[in-house]
Amino acid sequence: MSETPLIDGHNDLPWQLLSQFNNQLNKVDLNTLANTHTNIPKIKDGRLGAQFWAAYVPCDTQYKDAVRQTLEQIDVIHRMCQKYPEIFMFATSSQDILDAFKMNKTASLIGVEGGHSLDSSLGTLRTMYQLGVRYLTLTHSCNTPWVDNWLVDTGSEPSEHKGLSSFGKQVIAEMNRLGMLIDLAHVSEEVMNQVLTLSKAPVIFSHSSAYTICPHKRNVPDDVLRRVNETKGIVMVNFYNDYVTCSNTASLSDVADHFDHIKKVAGADIIGFGGDYDGVPRVPEGLEDVSKVPNLVAELLKRGWTDEEVKAALGNNLLRVMSEVEKVRNKCTHARTQIHTHTQIT
Amino acid sequence: MRVLRSDMSSWKRGKRASHSFWKQSIEALVVFSLCVKISGCSDVDELMSTYPLIDGHNDLALQLRIRHNNCLSQVDLHNLSKVSTDISRFKAGHVQTQMFAVYVLCGAQQKDAVRLTLEQIDVVRRMCTEYQEFELVTSVQELKDSKDNGKIACLISIEGGHSIDSSLPALRMFYQLGVRSMGLTHSCNTPWAESSSNFYPVYKRENNSLTSFGKVVVEEMNRLGMIVDLSHTSWNTSSAVLSHSKAPVIFSHSSSYSICNHSRNVPDNLLLELKKNQGLIMVNLHNTFVSCRDEANISHVADHFDYIRKLIGAESIGIGGDYEGATSFPHGLEDVSKYPALIQELLRRNWTENELAGVLRNNFLRVFEQVERVRDQLSSKLPSEVQIPFEEAHNPCRLILKRPDPRSPSSDQSSGAEEIAVEPHQSCAVLPSGRE
Numbered sequence: 001m002s003e004t005p006l007i008d009g010h011n012d013l014p015w016q017l018l019s020q021f022n023n024q025l026n027k028v029d030l031n032t033l034a035n036t037h038t039n040i041p042k043i044k045d046g047r048l049g050a051q052f053w054a055a056y057v058p059c060d061t062q063y064k065d066a067v068r069q070t071l072e073q074i075d076v077i078h079r080m081c082q083k084y085p086e087i088f089m090f091a092t093s094s095q096d097i098l099d100a101f102k103m104n105k106t107a108s109l110i111g112v113e114g115g116h117s118l119d120s121s122l123g124t125l126r127t128m129y130q131l132g133v134r135y136l137t138l139t140h141s142c143n144t145p146w147v148d149n150w151l152v153d154t155g156s157e158p159s160e161h162k163g164l165s166s167f168g169k170q171v172i173a174e175m176n177r178l179g180m181l182i183d184l185a186h187v188s189e190e191v192m193n194q195v196l197t198l199s200k201a202p203v204i205f206s207h208s209s210a211y212t213i214c215p216h217k218r219n220v221p222d223d224v225l226r227r228v229n230e231t232k233g234i235v236m237v238n239f240y241n242d243y244v245t246c247s248n249t250a251s252l253s254d255v256a257d258h259f260d261h262i263k264k265v266a267g268a269d270i271i272g273f274g275g276d277y278d279g280v281p282r283v284p285e286g287l288e289d290v291s292k293v294p295n296l297v298a299e300l301l302k303r304g305w306t307d308e309e310v311k312a313a314l315g316n317n318l319l320r321v322m323s324e325v326e327k328v329r330n331k332c333t334h335a336r337t338q339i340h341t342h343t344q345i346t
Numbered sequence: 347m348r349v350l351r352s353d354m355s356s357w358k359r360g361k362r363a364s365h366s367f368w369k370q371s372i373e374a375l376v377v378f379s380l381c382v383k384i385s386g387c388s389d390v391d392e393l394m395s396t397y398p399l400i401d402g403h404n405d406l407a408l409q410l411r412i413r414h415n416n417c418l419s420q421v422d423l424h425n426l427s428k429v430s431t432d433i434s435r436f437k438a439g440h441v442q443t444q445m446f447a448v449y450v451l452c453g454a455q456q457k458d459a460v461r462l463t464l465e466q467i468d469v470v471r472r473m474c475t476e477y478q479e480f481e482l483v484t485s486v487q488e489l490k491d492s493k494d495n496g497k498i499a500c501l502i503s504i505e506g507g508h509s510i511d512s513s514l515p516a517l518r519m520f521y522q523l524g525v526r527s528m529g530l531t532h533s534c535n536t537p538w539a540e541s542s543s544n545f546y547p548v549y550k551r552e553n554n555s556l557t558s559f560g561k562v563v564v565e566e567m568n569r570l571g572m573i574v575d576l577s578h579t580s581w582n583t584s585s586a587v588l589s590h591s592k593a594p595v596i597f598s599h600s601s602s603y604s605i606c607n608h609s610r611n612v613p614d615n616l617l618l619e620l621k622k623n624q625g626l627i628m629v630n631l632h633n634t635f636v637s638c639r640d641e642a643n644i645s646h647v648a649d650h651f652d653y654i655r656k657l658i659g660a661e662s663i664g665i666g667g668d669y670e671g672a673t674s675f676p677h678g679l680e681d682v683s684k685y686p687a688l689i690q691e692l693l694r695r696n697w698t699e700n701e702l703a704g705v706l707r708n709n710f711l712r713v714f715e716q717v718e719r720v721r722d723q724l725s726s727k728l729p730s731e732v733q734i735p736f737e738e739a740h741n742p743c744r745l746i747l748k749r750p751d752p753r754s755p756s757s758d759q760s761s762g763a764e765e766i767a768v769e770p771h772q773s774c775a776v777l778p779s780g781r782e
Contacts, residue, residue, distance in 0.1 A: 025731065026731055063775070064743045064744070069745070072515040075515035119461045123464055123467075124464045126472075127468050130522075131523065
């Protein structure tokens with residue numbers, strides 16, 4: 001872990017800052033914050049090299065004030081980095097991640113969790129990119145006017161678009177053009193497959209695990225894992241008990257089983273860490289908070305993972321994906337900006 | 347020939363392809379040839395070549411929205427029909443910097459103003475990055491450099507505090523997107539400031555033209571280094587802001603109430619307060635605010651300049667044309683190529699070169715520099731975390747979030763949102779075709 005940064009795909013500390021403290025960061029000390037999975041000492045002990053902090057607002061804000069609330073979450077992430085400049089370095093590129101690692105700081109990136117945050121507006125997508133957002137999870141747990149979420153696969157919600165609508169396809173194209181990572185955690189299986197076909201750049205699952213090990217619709221089935229490998233994307237394993245063992249309890253070993261399975265089915269080049277800390281109520285024994293992640297790394301080595309494979313999972317795979325997404329952006333520089341604005345369906 | 351040489355030297359410093367350089371030289375020759383028929387014209391062109399205009403307010407972005415739904419691919423900004431602004435006419439008018447207004451209709455307040463604002467910021471950013479004649483600037487230094495590089499600088503200003511939906515984080519994010527000025531209101535009150543217009547019956551208050559939250563907005567703008575713009579605000583709000591702001595403020599497109607008694611114009615007492623504040627009034631050229639009638643001419647406009655100079659000095663004056671934001675402009679000032687005719691008239695009225703250099707650009711630069719200095723002085727101040735009390739925002743599209751119920755079914759992040767009462771069938775989106 002001293003050679004390669006641990007890059008985690010999803011942490012909801014910003015949501016905790018909102019729901020517990022109303023984003024009053026001036027009144028919070030991240031050095032002593034006690035009742036979260038994440039604080040500064042734990043980050044240091046956990047050797048967290050880079051973190052995508054989730055800018056998440058609940059689905060209830062859709063068709064209301066989702067955009068403003070998302071801006072507020074983006075703002076709190078920026079302010080957190082400004083408040084602790086010796087710990088966090090705000091980052092927007094693969095190079096930034098490497099630079100932060102050299103300075104022994106945690107590179108801090110932003111992922112917006114849920115297409116409802118865009119209010120169906122490409123202008124909003126572009127300005128959020130300008131504010132430093134580098135991935136968009138296409139849905140949280142609600143359909144948007146242009147894409148279906150995972151609940152459709154459980155039967156508890158009807159499919160509205162059979163995957164992506166035609167506007168949804170424009171969103172994908174614009175994300176490729178901008179160089180924004182497409183995150184398929186929380187989407188329906190149909191969306192996973194359509195995006196894997198459509199996208200010109202590799203995609204990510206920022207916090208999802210293996211369906212074969214735990215058949216939860218938030219997880220990724222084997223055929224999709226194979227497609228992720230073909231397209232050189234990444235699946236960043238979620239530690240939430242309910243997605244690890246499909247029950248209320250789990251252990252560190254159960255999480256390692258997901259790593260082993262994905263490596264077996266699709267290779268070590270598509271694996272990453274996406275703990276979902278501070279976004280879930282139950283995490284495994286042995287992985288109680290972000291300081292414990294090195295123990296998982298030790299377990300993988302114990303199970304015969306080579307150094308190269310472990311370094312790939314820690315950070316090299318994500319760095320590869322990000323660089324490739326940046327390359328696709330650079331190739332697209334002369335492409336015409338997508339400008340259509342989707343009229344909201346009321 | 348002096349005109350031609352000075353025009354050519356300023357263009358030579360720009361990074362232009364030789365083809366467009368020759369094209370511009372020929373254009374300058376044509377302008378000069380026409381000019382020599384009018385006495386004093388070469389003085390104006392020379393003056394404006396040395397001190398090209400910084401204009402405080404232009405609504406081209408609004409026209410792009412209304413006419414083309416922000417589809418820049420449908421237009422060629424070099425030459426546009428049916429509007430008063432395009433690149434060719436900017437050049438003819440010696441406009442070197444334009445503050446482009448990001449405006450969303452007041453009907454979007456309490457609905458999707460924030461999203462619409464992001465879209466307007468996006469179209470200005472795209473316009474200013476896709477055309478090599480433009481350069482998006484966000485500081486005094488960048489503005490000065492753009493002149494040396496032969497570019498037309500774009501500044502972004504927001505027209506109406508309803509765009510921030512009473513959210514300081516939104517204000518900060520707009521600043522990060524390049525917004526460097528914000529008008530506190532358009533023609534509607536916000537929950538924290540008052541408009542000069544009664545058109546919208548919202549957020550009416552007695553004797554509270556700038557609430558405590560409004561003061562915090564001004565303080566945060568000072569801390570960020572965002573220019574406070576008082577055009578469209580009520581006189582009471584303007585007065586309250588002039589007392590509270592640590593930095594100079596502007597009226598980006600307002601004229602003199604004593605010359606034309608329209609409530610959008612600025613009365614003498616406020617001009618005197620503005621003088622103490624070392625701020626700037628950028629004179630609006632729209633007929634209704636110039637002559638208080640449907641028609642006006644250059645002389646009417648010049649009367650505003652003369653009057654304000656006499657009251658508070660030429661160093662307090664700039665120009666905020668309001669092109670594209672209004673439909674009727676004085677004879678001789680129909681579009682952005684015509685600014686030289688105004689300067690010509692002021693020269694004729696014995697304004698000095700120094701005074702006109704101030705009006706054209708130096709006064710604005712001074713104000714913007716001071717705003718940046720205040721920002722630097724406040725650099726140890728933390729970003730404000732003040733939130734507007736919910737009952738003041740009074741917005742049915744605003745959700746209150748509460749802690750998730752620990753007994754609720756498992757998911758990653760239970761929603762934790764409490765929905766406040768919303769009227770049935772109420773939409774939080776403004777109708778796409780709405781315009782004011």
